[in-house]
Amino acid sequence: MLIRPAARSDAEAVASVHLAARRSATMPPGIHPDGDVRRWLARRLGQDDVWVAELDGEVVGYARFTPTWLDDLYVLPTYAGQGVGSALLDLVKAQRPDGFCLWVFEMNTPARGFYARHGLIELEHTDGSANEEKRPDLRMAWLGAEPLRYLRSLIDEVDEQLGDLLARRAALTAAVQDIKHDTTRDPDRERAIAAALARRAPALGEERLARIAHVIISESLDAAGH
C-alpha cells in the first residue's frame, strides 16, 4: 500500500471514494447532490491536507485534515477491513503529533469502535442541531504526544468563548437591574433559566446547572453593585 499526498489530479478518485464509502457507511444519507460533493471536494483539495491510500495504482481511501480537525477518513467499501483506514489514521497521527479532533455520528458504531481501538477518546455528545444532517454526533480526540497539554488547549479554546458569554450575560444582568423596580431575586425565573440550560447540557443535570447559574447570577449582580 502506498500512502501519499493527494495531487489535484486525484480529485475525481477521492470524490468517488467519498461517495461510495458514505453510501455504505452507517451514516445518514448525504444531503448534497453527487456533483456538488465532487466540486466541493476538488476545492478542498487545494486547501486542506489530503493524503490518499493507493493499491495497485488505484486510490482506495483518503484522509482530509486541517491543522486541528480530521474532517474525512474514507475507504472504498470493497477494501474495508484490510488496514487501509488504520494506515491513513496512522498517517494523520504522524502529521498531527500534538493531537486532533473529529466528529462522528452517534449511529456510526463501526467508526466509533475503529477510532476507540486506535486510541481516540470520546468527548462531548451533541443533539445534532449544529450539523447539516441534524443527527446526534460526538466529538472524538486523539490526544497526541502530550495529552494534558492538548486537552488544556481545548479547554483554553472553550474558555475564550465562555469568557465572552459571561461578560455578555453579566452586562444583561446589570441592564435588567436598572429597569426593575424590585431587585430582589426571582426564584421562578432562575428555575426557568436552569431548566433551559439543562436542555442544552443534559449531562450536567438541572440541579447542578441551577447551582452554576446561581453563582453566575450572584457574581454578576455583585459586579453590577447589587
Ligand SMILES: O=C(O)C(=O)C[C@]1(C(=O)O)C=C[C@@H](O)C=C1
Ligand atoms: O430576570 C431578572 O429579573 C433578572 O434580574 C436577571 C437575572 C439573571 O441574571 O438572569 C438576575 C436575577 C434574578 O433573580 C433573575 C434573573
